[in-house]
Amino acid sequence: MSKLIYLFAVVYIVFSFVGCDQDIDFPYEGKDRIQFKHFSTVNNKRLYADSVVFSFGLLNDTVRVDTAKIVMQYLGKGSETERTYNVMIVLDSTTAKEGIHYAAFPQEQKFRPGKLTDTLRVVVYRDSLNKSFANPTNECLYLRLQESEDFDLGLRGGISMRLLLNDYLSQPSWWNSHGGLGYFHPKKWRILISFNEDYKKSDCSFDQNNEGRTYARGLDNYLRNVPTYDDETGMRLYLTYMQEVEK
Numbered sequence: 419m420s421k422l423i424y425l426f427a428v429v430y431i432v433f434s435f436v437g438c439d440q441d442i443d444f445p446y447e448g449k450d451r452i453q454f455k456h457f458s459t460v461n462n463k464r465l466y467a468d469s470v471v472f473s474f475g476l477l478n479d480t481v482r483v484d485t486a487k488i489v490m491q492y493l494g495k496g497s498e499t500e501r502t503y504n505v506m507i508v509l510d511s512t513t514a515k516e517g518i519h520y521a522a523f524p525q526e527q528k529f530r531p532g533k534l535t536d537t538l539r540v541v542v543y544r545d546s547l548n549k550s551f552a553n554p555t556n557e558c559l560y561l562r563l564q565e566s567e568d569f570d571l572g573l574r575g576g577i578s579m580r581l582l583l584n585d586y587l588s589q590p591s592w593w594n595s596h597g598g599l600g601y602f603h604p605k606k607w608r609i610l611i612s613f614n615e616d617y618k619k620s621d622c623s624f625d626q627n628n629e630g631r632t633y634a635r636g637l638d639n640y641l642r643n644v645p646t647y648d649d650e651t652g653m654r655l656y657l658t659y660m661q662e663v664e665k
Contacts, residue, residue: 498532500529502529504527552650591620598631614633641655
């Protein structure tokens, strides 16, 4: 059975001319370079990511261990042989604890031959991660690349990356732009996913101008007819408000 991995980038938007110190001449001259994938280009703008969030929030409760995957980029012409790069943990900026929140991994990592992208894998443990939606906190694993015999460092923004770990569902980026969904709550999101699995996607395309309007009405009807409660406060959920329950 395929596993559901809720892994998305926390991004901020800047224009592509944000500064020459972010640029490396192409084609790349001299020694090959390594970096975390930290931006994509959309409509001549760059979307920069300084962190990646890995959450168990959408996974079945039986899943206690999973793997966070961070994309690595090879800046150069590629190699037909395996290459080595170094990634270190910045301890004074890290709250995640080895053996409790994540499994130890070697500083020396291998980049597959014949590829310009590869994956850094970090095994993550669920049991000690924060589950509270009302008081959301992440455990942070701060990673930084170091030069190796095979690689110099790439763009400045891709030298380090924060891996944020939790066990709750945080508001997806599309929630407010969808329209008609009211305030965010993890249980409301789960109901939408039960209507259509596309609601799991970080780039969900549903809104008030397409079938998303029907799903929003369905969510409203569901909450009116099926009592649904916040686990921490005991309040009943409706589409646009939460109501205290008389005891």
